[in-house]
Amino acid sequence: EAGVAQSPRYKIIEKRQSVAFWCNPISGHATLYWYQQILGQGPKLLIQFQNNGVVDDSQLPKDRFSAERLKGVDSTLKIQPAKLEDSAVYLCASSSHEQFFGPGTRLTVL
Amino acid sequence: AQSVTQPDIHITVSEGASLELRCNYSYGATPYLFWYVQSPGQGLQLLLKYFSGDTLVQGIKGFEAEFKRSQSSFNLRKPSVHWSDAAEYFCAVGPTLGDYKLSFGAGTTVTVRA
Numbered sequence: 001e002a003g004v005a006q007s008p009r010y011k012i013i014e015k016r017q018s019v020a021f022w023c024n025p026i027s028g029h030a031t032l033y034w035y036q037q038i039l040g041q042g043p044k045l046l047i048q049f050q051n052n053g054v055v056d057d058s059q060l061p062k063d064r065f066s067a068e069r070l071k072g073v074d075s076t077l078k079i080q081p082a083k084l085e086d087s088a089v090y091l092c093a094s095s096s097h098e099q100f101f102g103p104g105t106r107l108t109v110l
Numbered sequence: 111a112q113s114v115t116q117p118d119i120h121i122t123v124s125e126g127a128s129l130e131l132r133c134n135y136s137y138g139a140t141p142y143l144f145w146y147v148q149s150p151g152q153g154l155q156l157l158l159k160y161f162s163g164d165t166l167v168q169g170i171k172g173f174e175a176e177f178k179r180s181q182s183s184f185n186l187r188k189p190s191v192h193w194s195d196a197a198e199y200f201c202a203v204g205p206t207l208g209d210y211k212l213s214f215g216a217g218t219t220v221t222v223r224a
Contacts, residue, residue: 004153033210042114042200042214043154056211091153099210101146101153 002026004102006092012108018080021105025073025094031055034067034077035091037104043091049075082109112137112203116215123191124223131186131218133201142204143184144212145175149197157199160184161207171195196222 005024013019025032030051035043046065048055051072060067064083069075079086089104115134123129135141142161146154158169165177175186184201198219202212 031210040216042202042216043212044214045211048211093154093210095210097208098156099212101155103151103153 004092004094004100006090006102006105008105009103010106010108012110013082014110015084016081018078019082019107020076020078021090021092021107023075023077023092023102025075025092026096026100029094029096029100030072031095032069032075033093033095033099034075035093037089037091039088046077079107082107084109112141112205112213114201114203114213114215116199116201116218118218119216120219120221122221122223125193126190129186129188129191129195129220131199131201131220133184133186133215134182135184135201135203136182137203139205141184142207142209143175143177144202144204145169145173145184145186146200146202146214147171147197148200148217154200157186191220191222193222193224196220 032049034046037043046060047057047067049069052069067077087109089106091104092102113136144159145157148154157173158167160167160177167175173188198217200217201215204212
């Protein structure tokens with residue numbers, strides 16, 4: 001089966017700019033997650049969707065981060081405006097009976 | 111709140127030698143524990159998981175882990191390391207069966223020397 005797809009794989013922006021990441025989960029997976037992985041740390045959950053509804057966004061910095069999953073399939077994560085400390089790898093994962101991770105988007109904020 | 115500690119930031123091991131990576135968790139209820147591996151530029155791959163039952167869990171790539179409730183540990187082991195095992199390893203804990211809202215440790219980087 002096809003895995004979790006993410007794009008772009010790499011993105012470099014300047015601080016205060018906006019950026020968006022896209023995730024296409026495994027077909028049929030109702031649950032989708034976005035994680036932030038800062039260099040030298042483990043992934044940290046940002047938001048969890050069940051179909052097109054938000055289950056948990058308690059760790060999402062809502063003043064600058066937003067995410068949506070309008071049709072219960074693809075999801076986008078947006079940062080506006082970006083800060084230096086947002087430099088990280090953003091991982092998308094989806095789950096049914098098991099969780100699978102995408103390759104991630106590496107964001108560098110200059 | 112659930113949390114995971116991986117005490118070793120970096121481990122170097124010779125090819126063919128055994129490997130053990132430590133993981134300690136903090137969770138009030140029954141923990142659901144996972145080990146993932148991340149190779150450079152790759153996504154996280156599940157090595158093994160523990161939900162209940164036998165405390166010695168077998169995973170892929172020859173890895174196993176042992177759950178010890180008395181020590182709040184879930185250490186990962188491999189009897190004989192291959193050069194391809196060089197990667198970063200993450201221990202994680204989840205809240206309930208089937209819920210993959212995971213809390214990860216900071217990871218242990220494994221270097222394999224010839």
